[in-house]
Amino acid sequence: MNVDQTISALAALPVGDRLRVVHAIWDTLPDDVDVSVTPKQQAELDRRLAAHRDDPSTAISHDELMRRVENRR
Known part of the structure; x- marks a missing residue:
């Protein structure tokens, strides 16, 4: 599955599940990533x-x- 397919699949999830995914991805970012x-x-x-x-x-x-x-x- 490529990134676009993954995004499409995630978009079909209920809002609460999508928020869980966002939090999980955010938690994997390195501490030194620029989030300005x-x-x-x-x-x-x-x-x-x-x-x-x-x-x-x-x-x-x-x-x-x-x-x-x-x-x-």
């Missing part, structure tokens, strides 16, 4: 953080996030 963000990504992160600081009530808990992910199955 682009300037555009950093700007979006800054925007979201500012929005949260302006109105923290819009945030949801980790438990709520996981409940929503599981309900998307």
